[in-house]
Amino acid sequence: MRSSEVAARAGVHPQTLRYYERRGLVSEPPRTATGYRVYPAAAVSRVRFVKRAQELGFTLDEVRDLLHLADGGPDDCDSARALARSRLRALEARIADLHRMRESLVELVETCERPRRDRRCPLLDALQTGRKEA
Amino acid sequence: MRSSEVAARAGVHPQTLRYYERRGLVSEPPRTATGYRVYPAAAVSRVRFVKRAQELGFTLDEVRDLLHLADGGPDDCDSARALARSRLRALEARIADLHRMRESLVELVETCERPRRDRRCPLLDALQTGRKEA
DNA sequence: CTTGACTCCGTAGCCGGGTACAGGGTTGAG
DNA sequence: CTCAACCCTGTACCCGGCTACGGAGTCAAG
CATH class of the missing domain: 1.10.1660.10 (Multidrug-efflux Transporter Regulator; Chain: A; Domain 2)
Structure with a gap:
């Protein structure tokens, strides 16, 4: 081909x-x-x-490793599994990160949604002061 | 300073x-x-x-826009909110993506965990054949 | 024999968000 | 006066994963 x-x-x-x-x-x-x-x-x-x-979510380097493992025997199968597990952990950590980001963003938008007398944008203020863990 | x-x-x-x-x-x-x-x-x-x-999760370009909005008045507050909402939607879509990736990866690792007689690695096989939506 | 589609190779560019380096000028303490 | 520590500018480099470009060779149909 x-x-x-x-x-x-x-x-x-x-x-x-x-x-x-x-x-x-x-x-x-x-x-x-x-x-x-x-x-x-x-x-x-x-x-x-x-x-x-x-x-x-594997990087090309990880895929290359997987492929080389695929050319090997049963021992390599364990390595492949380990790689997949570590990828899974990284993925879960990333998901947790994004969830936290989402929470903060939801709060921010909600803050902004409440009627306000003054004309300052609460969203921008909130970001500016860094309401949390900043 | x-x-x-x-x-x-x-x-x-x-x-x-x-x-x-x-x-x-x-x-x-x-x-x-x-x-x-x-x-x-x-x-x-x-x-x-x-x-x-x-x-x-805002990009630098988006942050620049937010900052320029912050210099403006109440109309700009609406724009800021809209930007935050669209960022929120993108974030949620990304989280959903990662959840799907996680599901597939969990399945893959589980497949691999089951005892097998033959010495081929089921994980690598599964990836190779593309069990889903591929 | 010509034409257009394919292929080859090497290299450079893209995205985002910085980081590093070279080659100078300035500042302030000892 | 000297020396380190700072600051200036411009430019190049990094990551990952491609994508594009230029210039040349090849292949098959008409």
Whole structure:
């Protein structure tokens, strides 16, 4: 398969394929006599793996590690699981962060919603004074 | 106040102050005869406002808009509120995203946790085949 | 044989939010 | 007077993940 076909099937641009090659996510495919890359069919699933893992919040470096683990045996399975767990923890921490941000923002907007006599914007004031943990 | 003092009080680096100046977040302060910036005390709260708003997920461009609104009257208060609400919506959408990512990741790790006879890693397989919405 | 689509390579640019560095001038204490 | 610590400017670099560009070679159809 040529690069544009692999790219189209995996839903990426052909340049992205070369980029993944440089990053060690996709191994260098054999070439034609004139230097064109010729990919095995498995390259498509490999790239899809990358995109899927990215959707789950893995960085490209982590995906590369996962892929290299996938080439190994059962010991590597444990490593993969550990990586997934740590990703999960990071994700949960991030969610908790955003929840806190949301809480503060909701409060801020509510403050602002209350009728006020004076013409100062309570939202801007609240932000300015840093009502919490600031 | 000199730049390093403002920076220290607001918890940023002096360069960051210059950066904010370039970005229009902090107005150009007057200078001494030899060209040193001399900040009014209000500059510290201005920078703290920026950091506080950033914690709530506003981009620097949005913060700049908020600050310019803060200089205005009651009409601008409505705009500020609208900006905060739209930020809130974006935040909630992002949280929902992360929740979906978390769900998938939890499932993945659980799959992996189940005892298996064969030595393939179910996590890696699952990622590869893209069990959902892929 | 020409034309247009594909491919190659290297390099540079984008986003956001800074951080670092080079090469100078200034200030204030000892 | 000297020295460190500050300040000035402009520019380049960092992260991650692409995306675009320029200039050249190749392939297949007409």
